[in-house]
Amino acid sequence: xxxxxxxxxxxxxxxxxxxxxxxxxxxxxxxxxxxxxxxxxxxxxxxxxxxxxxxxxxxxxxxxxxxxxxxxxxxxxxxxxxxxxxxxxxxxxxxxxxxxxxxxxxxxxxxxx
Amino acid sequence: xxxxxxxxxxxxxxxxxxxxxxxxxxxxxxxxxxxxxxxxxxxxxxxxxxxxxxxxxxxxxxxxxxxxxxxxxxxxxxxxxxxxxxxxxxxxxxxxxxxxxxxxxxxxxxxxxx
Numbered sequence: 001x002x003x004x005x006x007x008x009x010x011x012x013x014x015x016x017x018x019x020x021x022x023x024x025x026x027x028x029x030x031x032x033x034x035x036x037x038x039x040x041x042x043x044x045x046x047x048x049x050x051x052x053x054x055x056x057x058x059x060x061x062x063x064x065x066x067x068x069x070x071x072x073x074x075x076x077x078x079x080x081x082x083x084x085x086x087x088x089x090x091x092x093x094x095x096x097x098x099x100x101x102x103x104x105x106x107x108x109x110x111x112x113x
Numbered sequence: 114x115x116x117x118x119x120x121x122x123x124x125x126x127x128x129x130x131x132x133x134x135x136x137x138x139x140x141x142x143x144x145x146x147x148x149x150x151x152x153x154x155x156x157x158x159x160x161x162x163x164x165x166x167x168x169x170x171x172x173x174x175x176x177x178x179x180x181x182x183x184x185x186x187x188x189x190x191x192x193x194x195x196x197x198x199x200x201x202x203x204x205x206x207x208x209x210x211x212x213x214x215x216x217x218x219x220x221x222x223x224x225x226x227x
Contacts (some may be wrong), residue, residue, distance in 0.1 A: 100147065
């Protein structure tokens, strides 16, 4: 069954700790994205990657880091430098030669205690 | 960069009525405008999209219109049903590069009442 898998679905973290959110896709999509969703603010782009070993900052990259060592995987690390990390995080992917549709994972909800 | 504004933030309609959600964008180079629906607790999913070479597109009860000159586009849902209740996001991007970088609006929470 093809799709995008995010884990964990829920995560609690103490202030000052780094946390890594996993995103894996088996759709053979080229580009992958991380969005942050806050109430009333829509979906804001954190980072995106077009190909392996390459990624670009989005609109709100400060306090986050990513890697793209494999085509299937695009993990997001929320560092202690992120001032307000409590949010819902969505990973997405797209096939460069397709219609433009973004396929989303089910999301990870991070709560900082 | 691109900026997308979306209105209204909440919309309540009676079942059977029509609903309209409007978005404006800032970058005249944007040429791809999708709409995503996010039901409560679920992932956003594409419901319809339009490219800048057309002015209107329909898919059953859903239609999208685009005015390039004014830089705005709208989602129209006719004969609304309870299952249309969700958050709707508009977005804009420039297609044709190596990857789309979608900029989303802030979302509209649509409530269809019986």
